[in-house]
Amino acid sequence: MITKGLIEKIFQAASIQRWNDHVRPTEFSEIDKQAHKMIIAYTIAKFQEEENPGCVNWIHLIEGGIFELLHRVIVTDIKPPIFHKIMKEKGKELNEWVFDQLDDDINPVKGNFKESFIQYFQDTHYAPFEKKILHAAHYLATNWEFQIIYQSNKFLYDIEKTKNEIESQIEYHIDLTGVQKILSHRNIAGFINLCGQLRFQQRWAQTPRIPKTSVLGHMLIVAILSYFCSRELGACAKRMYNNFFASLFHDLPEVLTRDIVSPVKRSIKGLEELIKEYEIIEANNRIFPLIPEKWHNEMRYYIFNEFENKIWHNDTVTMGVSPEELNTQYNEDRFNPLDGQMLKACDDFAAFLEASFSIKYGIKPEALESAKRNIYQKYRQKHLAIGDMDFIVLFDYFH
Template sequence: MSAIRKSLLQLMFSGSYMRRWNDKLRPVELYEIDKQAHKMIVAWMLTLLNSGGYSAPERLKLQQEVIEKGLFDYFYRLVTTDIKPPVFYRICENGKDYAELTEWVLKELRPALGETDEGFRERLAAYHRNRDRSGLADRILAAAHHYASGWEYNIIKPFNRFDEENQATADSFIARLERTDIRGVGDLIQGHAFFSDSPTAFGRFAKLCGQLRFQIRWADTPRVPETSVLGHMFLVAGYAYLLSLTLGACRARCVNNFFAGLFHDLPELLTRDIITPVKRSVNQLPGLIRDYELQELERRVFGPLLEGGHAEPVARLRYYLGLEGEGVASEFDDTLRDVSGLVRRLPSFEELHAQGNDDARDAKDGTLLKVCDNLAAFIEAHTSVRTGISSPNLQEAIARIRAEFRHRSLGGLSLGTIMADFD
């Protein structure tokens, strides 16, 4: 089994440093990892909307293609961070220049990527060497990209009226979105308004999710970088997908684990991020928080989506968040569907790995998601301490996660080996 190494975990995290629109006046810092999270949330919705007539295997294939191509684009962007988009687009227009840039990017990525599974690195290279972006997954990702970037730019647009590029930049996102044939894009932008006063259910959900970039994790703890809830969700999703590949998970588990990771902290849109020591300080607090989260999810998320005709996304969100099934109490429970289609909780990762590694079982690795959640928290804390910004909360988190992972494995994946990379 191939190993997940420190270099790949840090590569995924490095988008937390990458400032966006850093040549514009910004009321708040905007980071690449947050934009990627917002993009993939929108891509998930668009994928569901545009694959209604697909068979279950075809839909899973499309979802995995969207996930992988989204990650491939993210990794490419991490390496080319210093190239402004207009310059990058000019490079892309010249086949020879783009090919040379791509080979350099692939060379830079090779040491960090290692061998996640037998084909991930090869699929990434093939994707970037092939400039055809006409497939459905490519068009979905392009629409999600233009929406997430345009959403960001509409935040900073009022502060850049003096900039002669201001209106043209804002208009460019609308123009690209209006040209797409992807169903659901009109509901996102509603004409020319990213922030409509009366959004559609789809547009409102996308807007709410985007606001998670303003919620900073560990809010009372100084850290560098200050990661957001939205960025953390993408980090957990990426880790969950990569670890799923490493474990040899079936396509359904890979897809479910990514999207469950991408939405696992969605309730914090309603409660804010509460650090573990605070949650543990009062015995009844976790239960009270959970009850409030469920009430607010129904009122502010599920209800409006259902009224807008989006029953399928609500059903998937309920499954990802651990709100469906016999004995299921958390998004971190291991679940699958039995032969009758009912969701059932399994007692351990090992049982899920043995019984649920089949696309038809629609399995979700809650234990793996919890590991990835802790792994992301460890990276956040460890990076800050190594940068020179420390606190008791950060030190406690590092020590707790090290101790928990030191002698632990999932399948053939040694978490202790991952921790040893950071010694």
């Protein structure tokens, strides 16, 4: 069961400000950093698997990213140098305190989520390679932010020390082929930069709202929600992988078109289809040249027709598969299943959360209240089942 507290913890990362003791030319939120980190982790892991097929346990990688986000949300007030010192000397005690804080929220989640969460932080032999990839991705994402921060903070005491520490950590992970590629190949670095730019694109850009969320952070929220829904469905490993990363990349074309709000898309007949056509053309021209050709089919599977239920078997993509068929006939890795309709539900729910939290905090323009009402009614009438759970239950938490 997906709990209200767990959803609140995830969304809390949108309110956590990074580098808030530095001059910041723009806001940096924890959810954006974590989203960028997971995109970088995907990139590193893909390169590692090209070199050594099967070397990455993708479920451990996905879960590790979620575990680290939740851990970060709980200990957010601790500055990194102090945090690392505490973890070195009192890591077991701090982790146990974190487990206690999250127990009610994560205990009901299916798939031994709580047990895996505890093992991830307590057992040094659990998912060591995936931890290393995530650690490398963490510092690369941090460095991406720091390159912006550094220009405005050269006068600060210890800024060079921070710079050297980040560079030292990146160098420590240089044995990973994926890290080498990101640092030395202009195209793949361009892909990482392009994804990072999505943190500058605000959701609901014309509507006052708190906390502000970017397209980048929104994609991670949708990805995490889709992971939990996949657990509810008892999804096979490949289905969980597809659902998570399709969600993580589903709005990637918006880096080329910006976040065009739904009312505008639907205001003129055929406009939504025209925008989609433009996104395909621009993605082919500007996104795909940045990544290895071997990845193209998977990325197309994720960002085109992203809200369609589909399978990818024997080099053929079949769309229009029903949820029942995905659950009963195609819930095997060999079919490469993807729950596009569920992804759409998670996407809508994330938008509902964005409106709900702002309204809760007292910023409630009519656009947000109307959106919240409309999305709620849509799923009240739909009766979408996710495993044993009616999806409306999640909406009812915040209605």
